[in-house]
Amino acid sequence: MSMFEQLTNRERVFEFLAPEASPVDVRHGPILYLEDVNVSFDGFKAINNLNLTIDDGELRCIIGPNGAGKTTMMDIITGKTRPDTGSVWFGSRHNLLTKNEPDIASLGIGRKFQKPTVFEALTVFENLELAMATDKRILPTLTAIMKPEFRDRIDEVLEMIGLKQLRDKPAGILSHGQKQWLEIGMLLMQKPRLLLVDEPVAGMTEQEMERTAELLTSLAGKQSVVVVEHDMGFVRSIARQVTVLHQGSVLAEGTMDQVSNDPEVIKVYLGEEA
């Protein structure tokens, strides 16, 4: 049992001190690869033969009407839902279907929920502290100390998400938009390879939306980012590649212009919006 290992192995090298080597192998193609994935809930097919690949460093937007299976897809990637059939690979080395949520998180997949979930009783600073990519096991967490370089890293992220003034305030008092940024900041602390962002601008003001778009585009390249969003204006402002989901499978894929001119897409989705 690893509790015992933790007790005996006290001279461990902490993960954050080890050289930055991602265990994710992307030499042979995409960072995320879903093939023929099927999920049904009580006979309702939420995901129907879904095939999707995300390249390393890509910023991908996923759109689709309600019930298209966007959130279910996120659940499958992060290990919350197990598909009935199909395969999901992270890089060419990690079969995500054999892993649980914490394993997947520590492999480098960060997820932002649709509803902002931050730890409201903790301060903004502490929220980021907990998200930091460190040894997450029990005893290292118990004996963890706040090193200056951690503090610098947290302050750097605080700067990036624009919450420096609210550093020592409980996250519970933040506005909706600020909570969304804090959550993105928490994802950044994890130094993920792949960021899954579920509806980041829902309920945001125009200004907040602009800031979020800046934040997300600045991340692409360093990380792969998958954004699920309803707001077409927002998608247009950040997207290079867009995937349209419909009834659990991919309806169309391409640039925003290609997709929005696709007659099928117009029929199921954009037609109603326009």
Added chain:
Amino acid sequence: MPTSQTWLLRPLQERSTQIFLGVLFAAVALVTLLHLIMPEGHALHVSAYTVTLLGKYLCYALLAVAVDLVWGYLGILSLGHGAFFAIGGYAMGMYLMRQIGDRGVYGDPVLPDFMVFLNWDSLPWYWQGFDMAWFAFIMVLLAPGLLALVFGFLAFRSRVTGVYLSIITQALTFALMLAFFRNEMGFGGNNGLTDFRDILGFNLRTDATRLGLFIATGIALAIGYVICRGIVTSKLGRVSVACRDAEARTRFLGYRVERVQLFVFVVSAMLAGVAGALYVPQVGIINPSEFSPLFSIEIVVWVALGGRATLYGAVIGAILVNYAKTVFTGVMPDAWLFALGGLFVLVTVFLPKGIAGLLQKRQKPDEDSNADPSKPKPQEATA
């Protein structure tokens, strides 16, 4: 921000812990002095009876701290902590039984009286080793810890939380009560273990030993408090709060929520075991009634009254409620449960953060009380 890097030393640099330890040690010293110096019959004399009574309160206080650790900071409402308390107590009771030796009613050098009475001819295997104090004291920690480990492993791995977990803990202590009532279990049946004589060679019936046990309990409470405070002010404590408020989020951050829960639960069970072990020599008996579900619920009431997720609130709650219980059951025994229920309702309605919340309000009247990070969300406080 405290400067110490060691989790266990960090609380000692904290103002609230310093105040708590100061008050606790001053109270223990005062009682000791008044007991030793004042002549018997003097108005300020503290009798040996009172010393033992206060020692009992301190045991309850340690038990309440253990419950507050899992309930206040981890969000696990355990309605079965009496079981860990009682198991720690039984481990101590077994040691005390073996210390009686041939001074029992039947004069058997090895077998306790109840075994002779049941016509047993040898000591069951699980009674072996309890004649040695060090073994018994390790068992005081290990037995409740092991039960919590197995129980917690099964419960948390299956992600049983909230009210379902509370019900299972209640069932656990009830099942243990029924088991310990049986004579075949070898723990003295419904009479339990009693008629103790010595502890570590000291006669339990002398005032000096009683005073010693009282002081030992005060020290145990101080150590237990510092351990809990060390955990809750560490990063692990913040992870616990994270598990309490947003379990799924914590899991996606890469923490193994079930292991955090298991670790804190086991630590809490061990503290409860120590409380039980110190309780038994002071009250002179341990029997299955300590496993009763009602007792475990009462512990939760102490914590709620004192103020959840503060630790010192649990101490205040345990001492006040038990003092009230002593007074009430003396004056009008039938009214006690009504008084306890009434007190609980009053505090829930008027003092949702318990007595500790009242103290904090006095201390900093202009600050937003929601700004305290150690506080659980209000809707959970009444859960």
